[in-house]
Amino acid sequence: MENSPAVIELRDARIMQDFHTVLQNVSLTVAKGEFAYLVGRTGSGKTSLLKTLYADLPLPEGMGTVVGYPLQKLAEAKVPYLRRKLGIVFQDFQLLYDRSVAQNLLFVLQATGWHDRAKMKQRVQDVLMRVGLSSVGTKMPHQLSGGEQQRVVIARALLNEPVLLLADEPTGNLDPDVTDGIMRLFLEINNAGTAVLMATHNYDLIHRYPKRVFRCANGQVAVINNEELRIKNWEG
Numbered sequence: 427m428e429n430s431p432a433v434i435e436l437r438d439a440r441i442m443q444d445f446h447t448v449l450q451n452v453s454l455t456v457a458k459g460e461f462a463y464l465v466g467r468t469g470s471g472k473t474s475l476l477k478t479l480y481a482d483l484p485l486p487e488g489m490g491t492v493v494g495y496p497l498q499k500l501a502e503a504k505v506p507y508l509r510r511k512l513g514i515v516f517q518d519f520q521l522l523y524d525r526s527v528a529q530n531l532l533f534v535l536q537a538t539g540w541h542d543r544a545k546m547k548q549r550v551q552d553v554l555m556r557v558g559l560s561s562v563g564t565k566m567p568h569q570l571s572g573g574e575q576q577r578v579v580i581a582r583a584l585l586n587e588p589v590l591l592l593a594d595e596p597t598g599n600l601d602p603d604v605t606d607g608i609m610r611l612f613l614e615i616n617n618a619g620t621a622v623l624m625a626t627h628n629y630d631l632i633h634r635y636p637k638r639v640f641r642c643a644n645g646q647v648a649v650i651n652n653e654e655l656r657i658k659n660w661e662g
């Protein structure tokens with residue numbers, strides 16, 4: 427499985443919230459190094475699908491593999507190993523506001539098995555540099571703008587060199603020009619080899635940076651073709 431060209435593979439998967447089916451017969455593949463969007467109206471199931479991919483929701487039916495880990499028989503104890511190979515970026519930043527940016531990142535390194543203090547500090551510096559924020563380590567998150575906080579979240583997601591980034595409306599709370607900078611950062615990360623699956627409502631972004639688009643609608647997931655993408659009510 428480790429050598430599989432896919433970082434996400436779902437076959438006839440059912441996505442559920444509690445006892446309610448959100449999506450069914452979901453079959454999709456995201457290749458190593460691919461960039462793909464996930465779209466759909468509010469409540470159509472994008473977040474639920476992403477949560478299933480990082481094992482926050484169980485996979486009750488069908489088959490799924492994410493970065494080599496089979497979701498349908500993933501023991502609780504294996505979930506941290508899956509998460510270590512993933513980067514997860516949410517719309518609401520979910521930083522820890524009682525500690526500095528560097529401490530936020532060190533906290534994650536500690537929680538994922540790093541021990542060597544010097545290497546940890548170096549890694550923090552490396553990821554902050556990567557997102558264009560090399561001098562903010564000592565600042566508190568609330569001292570940063572929304573765009574900068576989102577960059578810190580992306581830095582945090584990069585700490586363990588993920589092969590896949592899952593992003594749930596990462597630009598949902600940001601101004602258009604800040605959104606563009608964040609999008610470019612995702613593209614840079616993708617160009618360096620990390621696959622990205624990004625849920626978004628941002629139609630402009632998809633037009634400006636065209637990639638494969640999966641749409642959640644009517645309890646199903648389908649790839650949207652270019653023709654459909656030109657139609658205005660593409661979320662429909």
Ligand SMILES: Nc1ncnc2c1ncn2[C@@H]1O[C@H](COP(=O)(O)OP(=O)(O)OP(=O)(O)O)[C@@H](O)[C@H]1O
Pocket residue numbers: 443444446448466467468469470471472473474475642
């Ligand atoms: N914790 C939960 N418990 C039960 N049902 C939920 C829960 N979270 C979401 N749902 C339901 O699951 C369905 C899909 O929600 P989901 O959040 O996946 O949609 P979404 O496409 O991500 O929406 P949005 O664009 O608003 O983020 C909705 O009907 C929602 O009400």
